[in-house]
Amino acid sequence: MQAPDSTTATAAPLGPFPTVAVVGLGTMGAGIAVAIARSGRRVIGIEADGAAAARALARIEEATSHAVDRERLTAEERAALLALISVDERLEAAAAADLVIEEVPEQLELKREIFAELDRICPAGTVLATGTTSLSVTRIAAATARPERVLGLHFFNPVHAMKLVEVVRTVLTTPQVAEQAAEFARSMGKEPVAAGDRAGFVVNGLLFAYLNQAAAMFESRYATREDIDAAMRLGCGLPMGPLALLDLIGVDTARTVLEAMYEQSRDRLHAPAPILGQLVAAGLLGRKTGRGFYSYEAPGSSKVVAESGATAVTRPAGRPVTSVGVCGSGTMATGIAEVFAKAGYPVTLVARGQEKAEKAKAQLARSLDRSVEKGRLTAEQRDAALALVTPTGRQADLAEADLVLEAVAEDLAVKRELFAALDKICKPGAVLATTTSSLPVISCASATGRPRDVIGMHFFNPAPAMKLVEVVSTVLTDPEVTATVLAVCAEVRKHPVECGDRAGFIVNALLFPYLNDAVRMLEEHYATVDDIDTAMKLGCGYPMGPFELLDVVGLDVSLTIERVLHQEFREPGLAAAPLLEHLVAAGCLGRKTGRGFRDHARR
Structure with missing residues (x-):
């Protein structure tokens, strides 16, 4: 079965492997076939039966048509590209290839059977590559009589957009074959990364342990799915939160990868969180089934919808906050003071001595000046914010503040000493907040006689730019105090996420x-x-x-x-x-x- 003819290819073949066979033309296989053809190589696509082969060719034609519509290809380039791709239902067609890339379902015995057949069919010089994301390349290679010419080529989805290719060598893969494969990837405009044969390779080896911990965090009800995802997007700049990413990848796929990782490492952090198994057993696999950690408009949709029966959280009214105190003179303290001043709150900025306090305000002024230079603030807005900040070396000046935040050294003894002093100075009902990133909030609270008024407000650096605030309630924090801080975060245009008082927060x-x-x-x-x-x-x-x-x-x-x-x-x-x-x-x-x-x- 041949794509429409054309007299020219998109380009002369570049680098090694002028003819490549791709076994399995699902989403990944079809994407790889198109990417290879775009490099000027001949591609032999192989599918198991005629109907599947026809569907695969239609998928390739549709994908390249979309590329023309989006001006990624011209019509002439598309015709030349399609002329390089043929689709066959016979595995024997791979005999004409210099490189064979396998992209069949993630089942070890199926892959081993295919590799044993390819070993029989293909000439001795042909390189065989598996696209596995989690299985042992060594065990797949062992099904052949040429393990030195077998390796992994792990492309990422969508192939046309993702630049990375993991080149996975076993202990038997020859250096020349690995280098040829890397050069092949480079000639396609990809960035090859060398990896050894262990579950997950580089990317999945690091990514899936993190996703697993996020699933376990949600399962323990430490934080909501929305807050976990928002925390990692806003706190780390990640393109997606971990639970949304699990839904995109597929909960079943994630569990399979983690099982493979655990089988090799025996590290409990790689043991799939029980919730993953429960979701798989219930058929809730993520976007592809329309429901996983989130519910979607339809199977395959990316649009999240509210779940039926979900009820809104009822909160008590918060306390009024009309003035704020900030303790500290470092970057975080001045950044937090800037956040509140720009939102219109009078801020008392307390340091160890008047001179340090004045220097902290000067640092804040320089930050506001930069915002004016970049067009983020007007000169009038800068002057108004600066006028709201009162620097002082006296803690007693915090007596009337409604909310006091400490941003002093990350030393528990120092923080406890400060909270003991604030307990004596601040008026009844004042909210006392620590900005600690790693210390127990309850230890700060227990230094006071009012632990119900103490909470964590973990800002991220630089505070004026970073949208996230982790709102950390202890076992003693009054719900009214939590409500107060959540409302204040909204007033200063920060995104709050709630969590309990345990190491690392979210x-x-x-x-x-x-x-x-x-x-x-x-x-x-x-x-x-x-x-x-x-x-x-x-x-x-x-x-x-x-x-x-x-x-x-x-x-x-x-x-x-x-x-x-x-x-x-x-x-x-x-x-x-x-x-x-x-x-x-x-x-x-x-x-x-x-x-x-x-x-x-x-x-």
Whole structure:
């Protein structure tokens, strides 16, 4: 079965493998076939029967037609591309290929059977590649008599848009074959990343452990699905929240990948959260079935709809807040003061001494000036906000504030001392908030005689720009206080997410184990710093790779948070990676010292 003829191809074949067979033309296989043809190569698509082959060809023709409509291809380029693609129902057609890429369902025995047949059919020089996302490439290669010419080529969906290809070598794959495969990917305009043969490879190995922890967090009712997803989007700049992403990937697919990872690692963090199995058993697989963690308008739809029977949360009325106090003189304190002043709240900015307080206000003024320069504020708005900020070195000036936030050093003894002082100074009914990112809020609350008035308000840096605030209630926090803080967040145009008082809250509890896993991957010599960062940026759309982020956050800060998480949950997989410990001990703390996982002094 042949696509329409044309006298010319889109381009002369580039690099190795001028003829490529793709076995399995579902969504991924069809996308790969088109991408290969766009590089000027001949493509032999193979489907199991005539009807499936016809559907596959129609899928390819439809996809390329859409590309013309969206001006990604001209009509002439489309005709030339289609002329390079033929579709056959016989596996024997692969004998004409230099490279065969398998894209059949994720079933080990099915893949092994196909590879055994391909080994029999194809010439000895043909390279065989599996597109598996989670199965052992080594076990697939073992079905052939040429394991040295077998590897994994893991493309990402949608193939036309995603630049990453993981080139997965086994212990038997020859370096020449791996390099040929990498060059093949580059010639298609893709970015190859080298990976060894272990479950999940680079991207899924890091991504699915994080998704699993998010599912477990939701299952424990620690936070709502909406708050978990919003926290990771707004707090980390991720393109999707973890639970929405599980629905997009497919809950059944995620569970299969995690099972494979757990089988290899025996790490409890890779054991699929029970809720994943329950959803699979109920047939709630995500978008493709119309319901998973969320409910969708229809199977295959991306539009989330409210679930029938859902009831709104009834909250008590909050307390009035007309004035705010901020304790601290660092970047976070001045940023928070700026947020409230721009929203029209009078702010008392308290530092250790009048001079420090004046310097903090000057820093705030410089930030407002930058906003004027960038057109985000008018000069009048800047002046009005600045006039609302009163710097002082006297804690007693907080006596009439309705809401007081501390943003002092991340040291529990220092915070407890401050809260004990605030307890004596602040008026009855004042809300006292800590901006801690890792310390227990209840420990701050217990330093006062009014623990019901104490809450966590975890802003993200830089506070004026970051929309997220984690609102952390302790077992003693009055619901009226929580309602007050949620209302205030809305007034200052921040997005609040609610969670309980446990280590890491939402964002850090999900983010830092992922970062720690990346460090473990590096110290095991599984992949390089650059390859891991590239994989996560291109494969998941993350704004920064894990090592870029660690160097920005500070390795010492990261180590402290890892230790807090490990101490709280006592999970062996949360123990800080030894390499992280060693770098901190050596004074390599990231950008602030000029060296961390990268040498910034040379850049």
